[in-house]
Each structure stands twice: as structure tokens, then as C-alpha cells.
Amino acid sequence: MKNPILSSIITFLIALLFMPSFLFGQACQTSHKRTARIAQHPEILEDMNQINHFTEEWISAQQMTAQVRELVTVPVVVHVVWLENDENISEAQIMSQIDVLNEDFRKLNANFSTTPAAFQAIAADVEIEFCLASIDPNGNPTNGITRTQTNIQEIGETESFYDSSAGGHDPWDNTQYINIWVCNQEEGSLGFATPPGTAFPEESDGVVIPSVYFGTIGTAANSVPNHLGRTATHEMGHYFNLEHIWGPGDGGCNEDDFIADTPSQEFESGGCPNFPFTDGCTPNGNGINFQNYLDYSDDDCMTMFTEGQKMRMLAALNGPRASLLTSNGCNAMVATNDLNNFENSVRIFPNPTNQLITITIENTYASQNLNWELFDMVGKKYLEFSMTEKKELNLSNLPEGVYYLSCLNFSKSVKKIVITK
Ligand SMILES: [Zn+2]
Structure with a gap:
């Protein structure tokens, strides 16, 4: 190269091409925040090791048995902590985010069809659905949304977002609800989540996302x-480990x-590469799985979780x-003590x-x-039916054994039936 200045500019530009995109654009903060918490509280590492050990054992146990899995619904509460009026987002915008989570986790996303066949083959219906809580921690009906005006800038970066006395909003019982705080964060942050065992303090367990990346409208x-809305899909993946x-x-x-099946x-x-896109780790074949929700590709470029990721999330669950x-947060019926009254009314x-x-x-x-x-x-479903007041069932074609009759209107209601021959 004849011109040394031009040469160094070109070298710089080439270097830029290979620099991590989070230095320029929006980025998820989950890994960096976890690293910072571990530095302050090294005991978190012990919890993470135990959870990873459990995860490996649970997944290998699942692979030994052909267990029938079933769809689960987990309750979400959205805490809108707003500084500017436009951060106090509408219920419709919040619902649009819940819809995206349900589409993406059930492989019902409209852009799934753009996934290359090679990756469609390992894409998963995770069989987890999300509902906005209908019962609050006191057993009262709720729309699953809290709203708090704050005067704290970038509250998502502070210890205040999960503290009502400090300008944020206390979590609902973190063991019974997935807490999502929608609040202001520093420029460039797409949000973050706490993988299992890594929240410190535990009240901060959940997901934090700026309002402008929450939902689709x-x-x-x-x-x-x-x-x-795929920032929340990505962060929910972190929440489930x-x-x-x-x-x-x-x-x-x-x-x-x-994860074994992710290249x-x-x-x-960043952006949306053309398939197949190879890199230094996967230089051949189908290349990397940039369509994966746990990458940083553009929202309209992301289409899938893999089967391996599904198993890791189910291990967390x-x-x-x-x-x-076993949370009652999604129960459609009002008042959890209704459950006992209901069960007593079934003969x-x-x-x-x-x-x-x-x-x-x-x-x-x-x-x-x-x-x-x-x-x-073992969870194999034999029958589904609706009824009012009285119904007769013929079970003569079922094998001898113990069965469970579950009323979907009361998510925890189960009656045992024994068939003898
Ligand atoms: Zn992330």
C-alpha cells in the first residue's frame, strides 16, 4: 500500500467490521450484569454450578424416558415504571408483547416460514405459554399490570426498579410470577434478565426492558x-437459563x-445475514444459526429456538x-379459595x-x-370434554389403573379415578 494514511484507515475500517456490534448498536446486558454481580457476590457461582449440574441430569433423564410433555402456562406481571408520559405504555402495547412471547415460544411466529429447512428441522415448539396474571398475590382479580410514576432517570440501571420505597415497584412474589419491569435504561441497552440463581438480591429476579422495545405497537x-417484541423473547430465554x-x-x-444442536x-x-452465513467457528455447511432468538440479529430476522434450547428451558422450569x-397467578376463576369449594362440589x-x-x-x-x-x-391424555351439571362417561376401553381428571377452569383441580377390570 503506497499511502500509509490510507492504509491505516482501511485497516481501521476492516477492524471495525469484525468488532462486536454491541459497541455500536443496542445490546442485551444480561451477561455483563451477571458478571458484575458475580464479582460482588461470588457465591452466585455456586448456585449456577448446582443449577447447571441439575440441568444436565434432568435433560439426560428426559432422554431416557419417552415422557409425554404438556403445555404449561406461566403468569407474568408487567410493572410499568415511567418517567416520561410516553413511557407509560398502553395496555394494548403490553398485550402485543405477550402475544409475541406466545407466538415465538409456540413456534407460531409468522416469519417462521423464512427459516432455512436445515434449521427448521431443529426448531422447537417450547410448549410454554405466558399469561398476564389474573390473580394478584393477595388473591384479588388483576389485569397483571402495575403502573408507577418515578422521578429517577435510567431507573433500570439502579437498585431502585424493584423497590417501591425507592421510586420503583416491588416485585410480586418472584416464585409465583415472572416479574417484567418496563422502564427507562441507559442509551444502548435492550434490557436484561436474571438467569436462574443469579439475581442479587432475589427481589430483582425477572426481566427489565425499555418501553420502546416492549411489544410491537x-x-x-x-x-x-x-x-x-423479540427483545423480550430473547430475555425470557435468559430467564429460563x-x-x-x-x-x-x-x-x-x-x-x-x-446446547448441543446450536452451531x-x-x-x-447483527442485521440480517444471508443464509448460509459461516464464521471462524462454523466455516462450512449451513453456517451459524443467526435466526436464533439468542443471537443479536434484527427482530424480523429471528425465527426460532432449537430443541436443545427447549430442553434447557424446560429443565429450568x-x-x-x-x-x-403451581402458581395460581393465571387462574381464570376469581379467588384461589374457590378451588376448595369447587372440589367439594364435584361428585x-x-x-x-x-x-x-x-x-x-x-x-x-x-x-x-x-x-x-x-x-x-405419566401424563398421557385420553379424553377431553365439556360439561355442565352432569355427565356420564364410558371408560370401558381404558386399561386398568389410576387416572387423573383435571378441570381446566381451575388449573390446580385434579380428581383421581381408579379403573379396575
Ligand atoms: Zn442476551
Whole structure:
């Protein structure tokens, strides 16, 4: 190169091309904030090691048994902590975010069809759904949204967002609800989440996202390329213990995301590369999975979780996050103590039976349209039906054994039925 100045400019520009994109654009703060918490509270590492050990054991146990899994719904509360009026986002904008979470986690996202066939083959329906809480921690009806005006700038960066006495909003019981704080953060932050075992203090456990990246309408609509609600999909992945697809740190081929089916990846992606896109870690074949929600590609470029990521998330939901499975937060019926009254109003006879059973509903519940499912002991579903007041079922074609009759209107209501021959 004849011109040394031009040469160094070109060298600089080439170097820029290979620098991590978070230095220029918006970035998720989960890994950096976790690293900072570990530096202050090294005991977090012990919890993380235990959880990772459990995760490996749980996944290998699942692979040994052909267990029938079922869809689970987990309750979410959204705490809107706003400084400027436009940060006090509408209920419709919040609902648009819940819709995106449900589409992405159930593989119902409209852009899934753009996923290359090679990656469609490993893409997962995670079988987790999200509902805005309908019952608050006191057992009262709620729309699952709290609203707090604050005078603290960039409250998402402070210890205040999870503290009502300091200008934020206290979490609802972190073991029963996924707390999402929608609040102001520093320029460049797309938000963050606390992977299981890493929140310090535990009240901060949850997800934090700026209002302009939350949902797909209202103030989120202009946040291209982060305008389709996939920041929350990405952060919810972290909440359920997923690492970035390139690994827990800043990159390189020695890092891994602990997921077998995601291709090794050197750094985060940006924009929307053309398929196949290869890098130094995966130089051939289908290249890297830049369509993955745990990458940094544009929202309209992200389309999938993998089956391996699904298993890691389900391990979290059956381990450190298992308390969400028995939460009453999503119950459609008002008042959790209704459950006992309801169960007392259900009569099943004869039980044990060898053929016919009659289900009778008494009292105020008799007039309600109730939806039921019948499972065996390993969770295999045999029947689903609706009824009011009285129904007769013929179970003569079912094998002998113990079954569970679950009323979907009361998510925790289960009745045992024994079939003898
Ligand atoms: Zn992230």
C-alpha cells in the first residue's frame, strides 16, 4: 500500500467490521450484569454450578424416558415504571408483547416460514405459554399490570426498579410470577434478565426492558430493527437459563452455549445475514444459526429456538423455576379459595369403576361450562370434554389403573379415578 494514511484507515475500517456490534448498536446486558454481580457476590457461582449440574441430569433423564410433555402456562406481571408520559405504555402495547412471547415460544411466529429447512428441522415448539396474571398475590382479580410514576432517570440501571420505597415497584412474589419491569435504561441497552440463581438480591429476579422495545405497537413501532417484541423473547430465554448462542462471554470458539444442536458461533450477529452465513467457528455447511432468538440479529430476522434450547428451558422450569408451575397467578376463576369449594362440589361415582362413571357438579358451579381432561399417571391424555351439571362417561376401553381428571377452569383441580377390570 503506497499511502500509509490510507492504509491505516482501511485497516481501521476492516477492524471495525469484525468488532462486536454491541459497541455500536443496542445490546442485551444480561451477561455483563451477571458478571458484575458475580464479582460482588461470588457465591452466585455456586448456585449456577448446582443449577447447571441439575440441568444436565434432568435433560439426560428426559432422554431416557419417552415422557409425554404438556403445555404449561406461566403468569407474568408487567410493572410499568415511567418517567416520561410516553413511557407509560398502553395496555394494548403490553398485550402485543405477550402475544409475541406466545407466538415465538409456540413456534407460531409468522416469519417462521423464512427459516432455512436445515434449521427448521431443529426448531422447537417450547410448549410454554405466558399469561398476564389474573390473580394478584393477595388473591384479588388483576389485569397483571402495575403502573408507577418515578422521578429517577435510567431507573433500570439502579437498585431502585424493584423497590417501591425507592421510586420503583416491588416485585410480586418472584416464585409465583415472572416479574417484567418496563422502564427507562441507559442509551444502548435492550434490557436484561436474571438467569436462574443469579439475581442479587432475589427481589430483582425477572426481566427489565425499555418501553420502546416492549411489544410491537405504540412506542415500539418506531424502534426498527428492534420493533417486533423479540427483545423480550430473547430475555425470557435468559430467564429460563439460555446463554447467548455464542456463549456466556464476549465470544470466541472456545465458548459454548451448553446446547448441543446450536452451531458453534464466534460472535453475535447483527442485521440480517444471508443464509448460509459461516464464521471462524462454523466455516462450512449451513453456517451459524443467526435466526436464533439468542443471537443479536434484527427482530424480523429471528425465527426460532432449537430443541436443545427447549430442553434447557424446560429443565429450568422443572428445577429452579418449578414454583411457577403451581402458581395460581393465571387462574381464570376469581379467588384461589374457590378451588376448595369447587372440589367439594364435584361428585364422581362409582369410583373405582370398571366401565361407567357419572360426574355431578353441585352448588353454584353446576351452571358453569367446565372443560375437563383425563390423564394417566405419566401424563398421557385420553379424553377431553365439556360439561355442565352432569355427565356420564364410558371408560370401558381404558386399561386398568389410576387416572387423573383435571378441570381446566381451575388449573390446580385434579380428581383421581381408579379403573379396575
Ligand atoms: Zn442476551
